[in-house]
Amino acid sequence: xxALWTDTHPTFIPNLAARRLDKTxxxxxxRIVLTAFGTAIEADLDDAFTLIMHYEDLLTVNRTNSEVMAxxxxxxxxxxxxxxxxxxxxxxxxxxxxxNFGFNAAxxxxxKLWKIGFTxxxxxxxxxxxxxxxxxxxxxxxxxxxxxxxxxxQAGMELDLGAIAKGYIADRIADLWASRGINAGIINxxxxxxxxxxxxxxxxKLWRIGIQDPFSKRGHSIGLVKMGPCSAxxxxxxxxxxxxxxxxxxxxLDPQTGYPYQTDLAGVTVFTTSSxxxxxxxxxxxxxxxxxxxxxxxxxxxLGAVFVTIDRGVKVVGLPTDSFQLLDQSYHLI
Numbered sequence: 001x002x003a004l005w006t007d008t009h010p011t012f013i014p015n016l017a018a019r020r021l022d023k024t025x026x027x028x029x030x031r032i033v034l035t036a037f038g039t040a041i042e043a044d045l046d047d048a049f050t051l052i053m054h055y056e057d058l059l060t061v062n063r064t065n066s067e068v069m070a071x072x073x074x075x076x077x078x079x080x081x082x083x084x085x086x087x088x089x090x091x092x093x094x095x096x097x098x099x100n101f102g103f104n105a106a107x108x109x110x111x112k113l114w115k116i117g118f119t120x121x122x123x124x125x126x127x128x129x130x131x132x133x134x135x136x137x138x139x140x141x142x143x144x145x146x147x148x149x150x151x152x153x154q155a156g157m158e159l160d161l162g163a164i165a166k167g168y169i170a171d172r173i174a175d176l177w178a179s180r181g182i183n184a185g186i187i188n189x190x191x192x193x194x195x196x197x198x199x200x201x202x203x204x205k206l207w208r209i210g211i212q213d214p215f216s217k218r219g220h221s222i223g224l225v226k227m228g229p230c231s232a233x234x235x236x237x238x239x240x241x242x243x244x245x246x247x248x249x250x251x252x253l254d255p256q257t258g259y260p261y262q263t264d265l266a267g268v269t270v271f272t273t274s275s276x277x278x279x280x281x282x283x284x285x286x287x288x289x290x291x292x293x294x295x296x297x298x299x300x301x302x303l304g305a306v307f308v309t310i311d312r313g314v315k316v317v318g319l320p321t322d323s324f325q326l327l328d329q330s331y332h333l334i
Contacts, residue, residue, distance in 0.1 A: 025049045028056055028166060030190030036177065037184040037200045044180055048173045052189075055169045058086055061108065061160050068159055072108075076155030079144060087148040089161055089168055090141070096164075096280055097138035102287030103280060104255040106136045108158030116251040116260075117240035123249065129258035136255055167233065167279035170194040174275075187275075191218075193232040194275045211306050211314075213328065214238040214266035222328040223306065223314060230303055231275035235286040236267030252286065261287060266310050271303040271319065281305075290334070294318045309334070 023045040025032040032052065034045045058067045067086045074080045082090070093105035110132045115121040124132075135156045142151040152159060166189045173187050174196050184197035191212075198205035209232050210221030225232075237250035237260075254261040268285045272278040281302050285292060290307035294317055304318030308331075315334040316324045326333060 021045065023049075025052070027052050028169075028189060029062065032190065033186070033188040034173075035186040035188070036182050038182065040177075040180075040182045040185070044177065044182060048176055048187075051173060051176060052169055055085070055165070055172070058083060059089070059161050059165045061158070061162065068161060071150045071152060072158045075152035075157040079142070079147075079149035079151035081147055081149045084148060086161075087143070087150065089164065090150055090159065091143055092276070093161055093164055094138050094141050094143060097141075100256075101284045102255065102261070103163060103283045104136055104138060105159060105161060105163065106138050106141060106152075106157060107253060107255055108160040109135045109156060110253055110255070110258055111160075111251075112158075114242070114249070114251075114253065116242045116249060121242045123242065123244050133255075133258050163283065164276055164279040166190065166192045167231065167274070167276035170231065170275035191234070192275065192279070195227065195230055195232070197229055209271075210327075211269050211308065212236070212267070214308055222308070222326070222331050224325045224327055225269075225271070225306065225319065226323045226325075227271055227303070227319075230271045230273065231278040232269055232271050233275070233278035233282045234267050234269040235282040236265075236308075237263070238266055254287075263287075263289065264309050264311070265290065266308045268305055268307045270305045272299075273301045273303065277301040290315045290317070292317070307334075 020035055020037050021040050022033065022035045034048055036044055060066045061068055067082045071080045096103045097105045113124050113128060113132050135154060140153045140157060142153055170187045170189055170192060174194060177185060177196060184200050187194040193209060195207040199207045206226040206228055209225045209227060211223040212234060213220040213222045214236055215238065235252065237252055240251040242249040250260045252261050265286060268282060270278050270281045270285055272281055281299060285305050294302060307315040312331045313334045314326060314331050
């Protein structure tokens with residue numbers, strides 16, 4: 001995961017059957033598609049979009065002003081009191097960051113040093129990387145529960161909740177819809193998927209979710225997963241690269257080394273019961289690798305995962321054996 005709103009993701013495979021209402025929006029730096037089934041009206045989707053805009057105003061680091069940016073501007077100087085939303089999400093992000101599995105809510109300075117995905121990207125000098133590593137220690141994020149304040153103790157530190165923000169927002173949209181009796185729908189935040197309720201599109205009531213081909217344009221699926229209500233999120237190395245002297249550097253940086261994480265994975269798609277947990281687990285499993293034992297993770301919300309390797313292998317872990325169908329024969333099951 002990197003800067004705000006930039007992950008790569010799976011694809012929803014539709015079927016024309018039930019009464020549905022779809023609307024497309026632009027927010028979070030990406031394309032938003034909201035789909036509701038049954039008695040939902042247009043206002044239900046528009047109100048969900050208003051909610052998205054509200055959270056973007058609080059959480060974004062792509063503008064000068066937001067609650068998160070207020071914390072960043074005060075780094076090394078003083079704590080900043082924030083809303084309950086920003087505080088709780090920061091507290092979760094810091095707790096995950098301290099587990100040292102690859103997730104790091106303070107990695108912003110390192111990401112900005114590499115600038116992968118931008119025209120001025122370049123391989124930094126080792127001494128510059130070492131300097132930034134000193135600024136991304138999550139232990140230097142101080143949280144005060146009594147006044148909901150956040151303090152970045154070193155100047156130059158940056159808080160970035162982009163690695164979990166879309167998942168959090170998707171879960172809040174699901175809460176809104178539940179309060180209005182919307183029992184089935186699809187929340188697609190730039191490819192971060194949350195499938196709400198049972199699918200009304202199929203007789204088996206299962207959703208169809210495609211696994212993105214890491215080496216093709218967005219929308220080409222190499223496999224199909226049949227799932228009940230779930231969130232599906234992908235981490236992959238393939239959308240943003242820096243090519244220098246014949247070597248490719250992807251955008252997922254290792255907080256331990258400061259360099260792109262060395263792996264044989266092209267991507268991993270995780271399936272969880274909540275979307276914010278999907279954001280966390282996709283990072284955990286990307287760094288853990290395809291041979292990880294899901295049972296050892298002690299994550300009851302994690303339903304399973306599909307790993308895709310650089311040499312076009314596909315490994316399905318934790319999902320029922322009949323839930324996955326390989327669509328592209330240039331890939332092979334591991």
